[in-house]
Amino acid sequence: MNSQTSPAIELRGASKAFRTPSGALHTAVRDLDLTVGRGEFVAVVGPTGCGKSTTLTLVSGLEEPTEGEVLVAGEPVRGIGDKVGFVFQQDAVFPWRTVLSNVMAGPRFRGVPKAEAKERAREWLARVGLSSFEDRYPHQLSGGMRKRVALAATFVNDPEILLMDEPFSALDVQTRALMSDELLELWAGTGASVVFVTHDLEESIALADKVVVMTAGPATVKEVFEIDLPRPRKVEQVRMEPRFIEIYREIWSSLGEEVRITRERGAVNVA
């Protein structure tokens, strides 16, 4: 398979174990098989702490799998590639840089001249609706605004592979719907392949081509659901459709079980 026809992301039997402070091995994900086609939008749902974020760090090259293989565009991942964009679950903006400078960071790191970087950054700030805040420092913004800065800072690099770890969970409901629609438009324009982790099952169905349900930790793929809702979609409209509700029920019956297992386990650990 050459790099033109191979899928965007491929995980083959990937496992990741962390060494805990007590010295024991903690398996976060095990034996993970997952394929993301080119230009495909894949949403990942699973109970909390099951290993979703870990899966993304494997794809990004920030962490190496303990076992198995991770391929991006047919090539094994070695270190961090320049094709990947990653919106982190936690706040990761630079507190000592202004909003504009934060969004310029990516292009500047990659050697884009200052004037061009500034222009591109301004364009993206306009798209996330933060043009009038470009001189502020992150501590002067609301949580949702900081998240939008992070989004702009990621998109400005034109990533081919977009890893998003609950990017909208800090946003208010209205902004969230707007950002979801915006994301769909952007994605349709760029043809990037997306892996989108979320806790919000509705969000995952509204956005994705494929919803991957993970088991309780250590995570592995439990089931994959194809979402056959027509595109282009508007998230606020698509969730009213009967087919949407049908899919929702189907996935929830699969996910709910894992959530229950996780919760029971937590209760046992506490007791």
Next chain:
Amino acid sequence: MSPETVTAPAASPVKTERTQARARAARNRKYLVLASRVALLFAVLGLWEWLARAAVIDPFNFSMPSKIWDQIHTWVVDGTAQGSLWEQIWYTLYEALLGWIIGVVAGVLLGIALGRIRFLADVLGPYIKVLNALPRIVLAPIFLIWFGLGPASKVASAVVLVFFPVFFNAFQGAREVDRNLVANSRILGASNRQVTFQVVIPSATSWIFTSLHVSFGFALIGAIVGEYIGATKGLGLLVAASQGTFNAAGVYAAMAILAVVALLAEGLLTFLEKRLFRWKPAESGADR
């Protein structure tokens, strides 16, 4: 209360009144604090003067504020036995400042390097701990032997005193950088060098700055002790010379001058820090 509450536009006349009253109360409190401080100073000085004049404490050993003031006056007007007072101050400041700069630069460079490069930290760590455990002030006589009576020996003592606190803070700062920020910058395309200069160093600056305040005091100590042991110029020599002639007022006067110099330097640092840390949220409720 934050200043916003005081300056916020009031919605109703009732509120305006209350807001004004609150502002007035805050102002009054500030004056009261200031007045109490001045009163305390005068009370302590007055008590000292009175006790010394009444010979409750021995004026020969403990001197008295008026004599100290006279001594400072004499130094300012007629100069000291080693030359003009300003020259002494300048010498001490020069030695302290030079030692401070060298110590800070070395401490920051090595701290960041060891914080970033695991191998270096593992190799050098134990040695640095041993050196730090040494009471470094005893090195001053050795430096006097090595570098002579001139400024070099004082600069050296200042350097060894300044280096360690700055080093440890820079090291800690480089170690405690938010892992998320580093991961994010690497994803955004930063090279190792860029991570060091644009992520690690900026986030370590607040750690480093904390040590700068303390370490300038250490630099002054290094310079003064060096001068005290043996020198041709400087405030430390002034202390030594006054002590040699049993002039207690001279010792106190030199101390007072030193305190003023140290306070001015501290003020300058605070000013710089404020300029540099505009990105940080303002401290809430702190009045200092």
